[in-house]
Amino acid sequence: MAQDLMQPHKTKTLEEVGEEYIKDLVSRSFFKYWRGREDRITMHDLVNDLAMFASGECCLRLTDKSSDVLIRNARHISCFKCNITDEKILKDLYENKVLRTLLTLEMHSVEHLRSMQFLRVLSFTAVFATIKMELLNSICNLKLLRYLDLSRLEEIPDKIGTLYNLQTLLLRFCSRLTSLPDSIGNLKHLRYLDLSYSSIEKLPDTICQLHELHTLILNRCWKLTQLSINNATDLINLRCLDIRGTGVRELPRQMSKLENLQKLPKFVVGKDSGSNIKELGKLKHLHGYLNIEGLENVVSVKDARKANLIDKVHITELSLAWSGEIGGSVEAREVLDGLRPHPDLKALSIYNYGGTTFSDWVGRPSFSCMKGVRLIDCKNCFMLPPLGQLPSLERLNIRGLDKVVRIGDEFYSDGSVITKPFKSLKFLYFSGMEEWKEWAFVEAEDGGVFTNLKELRLGDCPKLKGASCLPDYLPSLETLRIEGTGHHLVASLSNCRYPSLSLLRIERCRKMKTFPGGTLPSTIQKIEIRECHELVSLSEEGWPSNLKSLAIRGCRHMMQWNLGMLTSLTSLEINFIYEEEMEEMDAYPKEEGQLPTTLISLRFCTIKKLKSLNGSALHHLTSLQSLSIEECRQIQCLPQQGLPTTLTSLHLHNLPNLKSLNGDTFRHLTSLQKLTIEFCEQLQCLPQERLPESLSELKIRECPLLKPRCERGIGEDWPYIRHITRIVIDGYDI
Template sequence: MPPQMCNLKQLQKLTDFVLSVHTGPSIKELGDLRYLGGELRISWLENVDSVEDVLKANLREKANLNELSLTWRRDSTGSRRGREVLDALQPHTNLKKLSIYRYAGSFFPKWVGDASFSNIVLLNLIGCKYCLLLPPVGQLPSLRELCVQDFDGLETVGAEFCGSNSSVIPFQSLEILSFHEMSKWSEWLFIGGDKEVAYFPRLKQLCLFCCSNLTGSLPDCDSIETLRLNWCAKLEFPGSCRYANLRTLEITACDTLTSLPLDYFPMLKELVLRYCQKLESLTFSEGSGTVLHYLSLLRVFARISGRCLNTCTGFFHLLLFWKCLECPNVESLPEAGLPRDLDTLVIFKCRKLIVERRNWYLHGLNALRSLCIAHSDAVLDSFPEVFLPMSLTSLKLLNLSNLRSLNGSAFQHVSSLVTLSVSHCKKLQFLPDEVLCTSLCTLIIKECPFLEHRYRRWEGVPI
C-alpha cells in the first residue's frame, strides 16, 4: 500500500487495503477517508497492531460503503483478540454485502447478524474454523444469499441461527442458502416442530456440500427450486418432505438413499445422481397419480446400478436429454428403449451398455441432434450398425480404443450433420465417403494417427 494514505481525504474508492507486518499504512489511516464508498476489502487482519487502531478506522461512519470483505490470512490470532478486532470493524448499517474469511474467534460479535443491518442482501462466512455457534443471521430482513463454509468446530445449527425475535419470520427474504465443508456438523434443529416451513418462506436454492456427519432431514420448504446434496452420506432424504416446486435435484454419495420417490417432485426438470451405490430404485408411490411432465434431463454417474435404471420406465420416455456417465454396471436400457423425443444422448465409460448398442435403435430417434460415445474399450468393428437419424447434427466419438471403422451406410440418410469429432480412436483408419459428403462444416481429429495422415489436407481439419 502507498504511504500516507490518510492524506487522500477526498478518496471515494479504495477496493483493497492490505495490512503488512512492519511497513505500509496502519488500519487507523482509514479513519480519515470518510468518503470511501463502493467495495472495500481489508486483508491480512492478523497484522493489526491494536484494537484501538481498528476503532480509529471508524468503519461504522462510512455510510457510502456497499460491500465489505474482512480477511485474515491465517488463523493464528487468538479467539479473544480476533473477536475484539472484528467487533471494532463494525460497519455502517447501510452495508449491502459482507464477507468474513478465516475469523478465528469462537463466537461472532453482536453486530454480525443484528437486525439493524437491514440492507444486507449477501453474507459469506468462510473458513471460521474455531467458531462454535453461527450468528443470528435469520433476523436480517433483506438477506437473500447466505454461504457458510469450512466451520470445523460447528456441531449444531439451531435456534441461535434464526435469531431471538419471535415476532419476525426468520430468513424472510433468503433465496440461496449454502453449507460447504462442515465436517463436524451433525444436527440441524428446527425449533417449533412442524412450523419450520415458515423459516424459509422464499428459499429457492439449497446446497449442502461435504457435510458428511449431518443426520436427520432437511427443512420442508415448498419454495425450493434447486436442491444439491453432495457428499452428505448420513442425511435422510427425502424423509417426509415434499418439494412441490423443485426443478433441479442433484445428489452425490448419499449412502442412506436406497429408493427415491419421484412423485415427491412433480415439477422436476433435471435429475443428477452420482455415486449413490445403495440406490436401487426410482419409484412412484402407488396411486399418487404423479406424472413427471417436466423432466427432460437425467444424468447418472458412477456406481448407479443397472437395476436402478430399469425402474425408470414410468418417466424415461419423457426425457429430452440423457447422460449416462461412468456406470460400468449398467448393461441395458429400460424395456421401452430410448425416448423417441430424445435430443441429446451421452454414453461415457459404460462398457456393458455400449456392447448392447444394437438395442439402442438409434434410427427411430427422429429428434436426436447430439450423440456422444466416449471412453470404452468395447470392440467396435463397425459403428453404428443401424441407420443414424436424419436429425443428427453433432457426433462425437472419443477414446474408443477398439473402434476399427465407421459404417458408411449408416450415414446415408444423415443430411444435417454439421460437426464430427473423433479423438483418441487409434485403430480407426478412414472416414467413409458418406460422412464427408454430408453437410459437414467442422471435422475435428485428435490423436488418431491413421486419420491425421489421411486427412491432413482436408479443408477444415484442425491438425
C-alpha cells in the same frame, strides 16, 4: 475526466460526478451496461450508428475494403478483428499525416512508425509477444503519445522513460515481464499504470517519482511480494491502488496520507513495520469493495475502532479476514466489534474468525441494504448470528463452522419480533459443517420462512439426519443440491413439500445404496447423480412423474441399472466411470428395454472400458434425435446393426481407436442433419458411399487421416460429401 470535460462540484469528487453522468446517459439509452455489469458499459447500437455518421471521415474501422481516401484522412483508426496484409492499404495508412489514434494494428517495421509522429493513442494488444527491441525503441520516439498499450509483451525498453507526455500505460498479461526499467520514474505526467496479470517481482524505487499517478493496478501480479514504496506520501495523488492476488503482506507506512484514495480493494494489516489498521480511519473517500486481511495483527482494539468503518458510506462490499493461527476468541470478538461498517453495506464476508460468537451488529435489521453474507471457516463459532432479520438478504453462504451442532431460533432473530425471517433470501448454501446435527425451524406468518428461496445447497454435513433435517415447505425452491452427506438426508425428501422444485443434484452421498429412498416431488424435471460409489440399484418407484432429464456421473454400478421404467425421460447422460472400478463391457445397452424409448437426447462420455454400442437395443429408441459419444477409448467402430433412423445429430469426440464409421450405420439415417467428428486420430475415411442426403452440416476437427481425404474437389472422400451445405474442417469452412 481525462479530457477535463467534467465540471467540478463543491461536495462531490470528479469520479462521483462522472458516475452521475454515466447513469444519466444509461437512463437515456445512450449507453448500456454490458451483460448487466455496472463496471462495464457499451454504446447502444443506434447511438453507435449515429456517432459513426456524425464523425464522418474522422473515425474509421479499418477493413480490407476501406478506401485509400478514408485511410489517408482519418484521425482515429481501429482494426479490431481485422488482419491487414495488403501492401497498398498499409502504404495508405502510413502516409496518413493527421493520424492521432491507432488501435491494435501490427507494425511490420520501424519505418512504418516514423511516419506517425503525431500519434496520441497507440495499442499493440493484438500483436504477438515477440517484438524486436528496435521496434519498441522506435515507439519511444513518438513523443506526443498520451496513451500506450503494450500488453502481452515480453520486455519494455529503457527508453520508455522518454515518453514525457504519457498519461496512460497498460502492461497487462505480460507473463515474462519481471521488472520495469528505472526510467519509468521519468514519466512525470503518468496517471494510469496497469500491470495486472504480469510477472512483476518488484517495482523500481523510482515509482515514487510518479507524483501525478492516480491509478496503480497490480491485480494478480502473484510474484509481487512488496511495493517498494517507502512512504505513501510520495504518491499523494493516488486514487486507486489494487493489489488483489499479489503476495504483498504489508502496505507502505503512512497510508492515511493518501487522502484522495477512493479504491483500495485490499488492505493488509502490517505485522511490524507495515501499516496499522487505524490508517484506514483517515481514508474517508473509499468506495466499492474493501478486503481487510491480516486482522490477527491488530495490536489494539482501539486501533480497530479508529479504522472508522462505520462512517465509510461508500463502501458497498466488505471482507474481513484473519489468517494463520486463529487468535484468542476474546480478542477476535473485540476486533470484530470495532469494525462495524456503515449500515448501507451491501455485502459482508468474514473469514477465519476466531471468536466463539459473532458481534451484535452482524445480522442487525438496520443493515437494510445487505444482499449477501459469507461466513467462512470460523472454526470456534458454536452459534450463528440472527441473519434472518436482514430484510434484503438474497445470498447466504456458511462454510466450515465446525463447532455448530444445532441451528435454532437464534438464526432467525435475536428475540425481537420478525414476522417473516429471510423474506428476501434466494440462495442458501451450507457446507463443511462437520458437527451439525439438527436444523430447527420457527413458525412465521405468510407461509413461514424462506418463502422466496430458489436454491438450497447442503454439502459435507455428514451428521445432519432425521425426519426434520430439511425445511418442510419451501414454496419457491427450484434447485436442491445435496453433496457429501448421509443417505438419511436424501431419504427425508419424501416428507417435504417443494411445489416449484425442478432440479435435484445428489453428489457423494455416503452409504446410499438405492435411489430414490421414497417418493420424490413430482415437479422435478432434472436429476443429477454424481459419484455415489455405493449406490447399487435404482428403485422402480418413487420417481417424479414428469422427469425429463437424468445425468449420472462417476457411479460405480451405473452401467448395470435398468432405466426403462422412466417413461417420461427425454434426455440421458452417462458420464465418467473410474477405469479401475469398471469391468470390461462388450456392448451397451446390454439388452432391449434397459433405456426408455422416450429418449430424445443420449450422451455417453468417458466410459473407457466400453467396447461398442448395442445397435439392436438402440434401434428401439424410436424418438432419439441426438446421440453423442465422447472419450470412450475402446470403441473401434459404430454398430453394424445401425443407429435409430430418427437421429438428426451425431457427435463423435475423442475416440482414439475409432477406425471405421461403418457404412451400414449411415445407410438408414435419412433424417441426419448434423455430423461432428473430433479428435479421432485413427479414423481412416468416411463411409465408401454417399452420406445421407439430409445432412446439412459436417464438422471435422483434429482427424489427421481424414482431413486430406475431405479436401474440396481433390480429396478421395469429396464425392461422398460434396452435397453437404456446410463443411467445416479444423475451424475453417471449405
